[in-house]
Amino acid sequence: MAIGFSFQWLFLLCLVSSVPFSLSRITPRFPSSLISPEKVSVSTTTKLYKTSYFTQTLDHFNFLPQSYQTFQQRYLINDTFWGGAKTKAPIFVYTGNEGEIEWFAQNTGFMFETAPHFKALLVFLEHRFYGKSIPFGGDKEVAYSNTSTLGYLSSTQALADYATLIIDLKNNISAVDSPVVVFGGSYGGMLAAWFRLKYPHVAIGALASSSPILGFENLTSPYSFNNIVTQDFKSESENCYQVIKDSWQQIEDTAKTSKGINLLRKSFNLCKNYEYIGDYLESWLSTAFVYTAMTDYPTPSNFLNPLPAYPVKQMCKAIDNPKSGRNSNTFEKLYGAANIYYNYSGTATCFDLEDNSDPHGLSEWSWQACTEIILPTGGSTNQSIFPAYEWHYSDRASSCQRAFGIHPRRTWITTHFGGFGIERVLKRFGSNIIFFNGLRDPWSGGGVLKNISETIVAIVAKEGAHHVDLRFSTKEDPEWLKEVRKQEVRIIEGWISQYYHDLAHLSF
């Protein structure tokens, strides 16, 4: 099977496709792109927060003439529940990921739902180079145009942005003594954890949800991600797993003849012909499987498209008990499964494998995945639900070279943020971090799954998917999920009361 490259696309399809600055729908950006606006409709979001802008420094770490340039960083703020500066009421800050901050705010119900209890001010910080926080005059065309401008997009600059903005905001509202707790999911969770580690003087604690801070080379197997996807489907049905596993070769064989291409186009109800239909179709299907595994939530949700509760189970039902009956062929079964992900609302008339829409502004993740956030996820073993594929760093490096003309800094993240021997390093250093992971989430393989110390703790939900804890609650939420959120609230309460105690009793 010549589909080597099509299965290392995770985070990278847009590079492989030689259209570096565009984004395909089938590019599974970063996990965070998966949190879903569930209960918050556009009509209600206007009440969720006010929008503000902060004049941010372009380059915190150098003092070159251009370092002093500034840009407008967007942040959202909600003071409905805040107890105010006088009572030193807490400030909950979301450390924005790689997309529009409004989308993350609308999908982080946990903060809104716990704010009344904590009397917390809510602040959502947008990550530089995303949404409306675009350097170089706010012009994406300029900012994204080449490495001389995009080069300022980095996690360390983003963290320094957050520290600078939070300190300034606290001064402006005379809330210097209000404790700050940071929250984030996925890449935003990595940023939350790293923020607590690098800026303990700014945030007293972090809830880092589904943050694969150990998902880097030589820390987590590059096969872990697809192993978990595989396990998710296998756990529903062995037949489901086997049908999907066997399908790739069939697609490829079928795509070799024009008759076969027609068959594929018809079977999958595609809007048009594709030159490399096999590769496109495999990416389109595998994207559906991966995204569905990540968002295998216990209640109906809505990411890019609506999904039912337990969508992996639903996909496997579509494969095991196809609507077209017992004699359905593989393509009919797969099409039924794909419809769960791509057409649960039932409104699609045909499918476009090249849909490049990017409603949440996630495109620049490719740059981050090519410079520093080198998360190896593309490897597949012989037992994988996907075709076997050996992960090589060199493949990523050459994709990035082609796309941006740059070399990834292969070891920078672990140099700067650590990861190796994390239990040894953090058992006696640092405090107040919750690492939540759901084991259905393919990213959980790179997460912190064991307690490190009394105050750096892991909450692991066997049945959980990607940052399910941060989502708005629903009446249908299972008990384990309610319990996870309660536990998180209890821990954060502990941080805050410890903080007030220390503030009153420590002298310098």
Place this chain on the structure above:
Amino acid sequence: MAIGFSFQWLFLLCLVSSVPFSLSRITPRFPSSLISPEKVSVSTTTKLYKTSYFTQTLDHFNFLPQSYQTFQQRYLINDTFWGGAKTKAPIFVYTGNEGEIEWFAQNTGFMFETAPHFKALLVFLEHRFYGKSIPFGGDKEVAYSNTSTLGYLSSTQALADYATLIIDLKNNISAVDSPVVVFGGSYGGMLAAWFRLKYPHVAIGALASSSPILGFENLTSPYSFNNIVTQDFKSESENCYQVIKDSWQQIEDTAKTSKGINLLRKSFNLCKNYEYIGDYLESWLSTAFVYTAMTDYPTPSNFLNPLPAYPVKQMCKAIDNPKSGRNSNTFEKLYGAANIYYNYSGTATCFDLEDNSDPHGLSEWSWQACTEIILPTGGSTNQSIFPAYEWHYSDRASSCQRAFGIHPRRTWITTHFGGFGIERVLKRFGSNIIFFNGLRDPWSGGGVLKNISETIVAIVAKEGAHHVDLRFSTKEDPEWLKEVRKQEVRIIEGWISQYYHDLAHLSF
């Protein structure tokens, strides 16, 4: 007295003098410029270490085309005492300050003297833009020429250099499991403490000697520095203090006439005439008092010039019991005191107030003091041994504007490294830092003088001066100094044995 500007020269004379890139001898760079090569002569230094170079990234935090440029970073290494990688023997790393690393190595006897006991590998890292670690092809003329090149000189880049180099070195010598302890004095001590806080996965602990990490605006009074100098002289003799305090007005009055200028030239044995002799002379004298206070060591030492043991006491003796007899005038007394600092060897034939020699390559400190390391030290109260002077940030800002055409980033250091509420922040976060301070040291006002937690501890020596603990021991060392060093060794032993225990018992 119109000497306002001449008493805010601390760190800044070279700016005031409008020769931004030159360095006057009377510029008291940073405290670290004061550690003195005492026992190590040039002839023996060849045995102290081997010199190596590391290809270092110019800009760790951005991914611009120019960020990928590299330079050769110098480091010194001594494996004489090392127990080797197999036994996971420790690595002691000096986090170099603002000057030639050889000079710091030759003046950090504590590391050489404790290495045999710990079986430690010794490594001394040179700070970028100093010594031979010059970006832009190693050419100081290019690197120092303007803000477009000098802009890469920053503490955060230096710390990232250190992390990158240490990790690479450990990999290269297969010593990944060897614990690293970092050491530093003065600015190097600040870097050591910050390194432990930002890179706990690289260093298990830090000995930060005489590091004024709290010496920033709104954390430490800008009058603290001169208050301590004042107290040092007062503690020796009230008369000594008073003579010096009263002298400034006399110098200024005398400098108003040409007869007076001649008198000053003769009284202070100056090699030539100066247009603004009053200002120059006051700077020359105050430099002597400040440096002598900082290096008020209990044994003979040798900084830029040789000094006797307890040099403040010797200066006050020269004032209280002048050689020229009881009827000596103020200038004769001051000249006697100045001779302690400038001519203890007795070889000077006359004095040059404008000596611009910079044997240890400290010139670029001015840049750091104008960009981020804004340590306010120039204020003097009415009780000060120096003329009263109100410290204003705006004075520093306009000096820097004149000198480099840049604005200082006034709050960046505390934004990035913290400082406010340090006890509250670090009591339950971080571990394994020793803050040593000697209370005779004017910089001790910005130091951590109280224990923060069980493992972040302050060692305070009432009789101590600037990082006296790091100096080579002598037979004449007082008991308190021996005890300080013993205590430091005991604490470091504890870190290392805890590390080995954790390495053996922790699983991830």
